[in-house]
Structure formats: C-alpha cells, structure tokens
Amino acid sequence: MIFDGLILMVVGMLVVYFFLIIMNTIIKMLSASFREHALQEEKMILDEAEAKRRKKREKEMKKAIIAASPSADEASRMTAVITAAVHAHASR
Numbered sequence: 001m002i003f004d005g006l007i008l009m010v011v012g013m014l015v016v017y018f019f020l021i022i023m024n025t026i027i028k029m030l031s032a033s034f035r036e037h038a039l040q041e042e043k044m045i046l047d048e049a050e051a052k053r054r055k056k057r058e059k060e061m062k063k064a065i066i067a068a069s070p071s072a073d074e075a076s077r078m079t080a081v082i083t084a085a086v087h088a089h090a091s092r
Helices: 002-033 035-068 072-090
Strands: none
C-alpha cells in the first residue's frame, strides 16, 4: 500500500518534471524565433517616445521664447521707466 503510494508519487513528479522541461524548451524556441520582431517593436516604441519628448521640448522652447519676449505694452512701460530713471539721475 505504501509502496504503491511512493510509486505514484515518483511517477507524478517525473510527469511534472518532463512537462516543465518540454515547456521550457518550447518557450526558448519561440523566444529565439520572435527575437527580431520583438527588437523591431521595441525600437519603434523607443522612436515614438523620443518623438513625443522632442515635440514636447520644442513646445516648451516656443513657450519660453514667447514668455521671454516682452509685449509692446510692457516694452513701452519699460522705456518710460528707464527714461524716468535716467532723467532722475541726471537731475541730481
């Protein structure tokens, strides 16, 4: 009775072991056969991410340039302030 249980246990463990070996072999073969496709897809994803980053960077640069350049109203105010400061300094 115990001997039959041990035989059943060993047979079950061997079946699982061989199943795992076969599954591992199949996974390695599939990985090798689809490696080129995976590399192309990874490259495509990286290119898309780089394009998004580049586009975002260009948009931020445009915003920075627009923010850095004074508007016409602000430029006229600054001219008036500078003129008043120069006049005040000269009249001392």
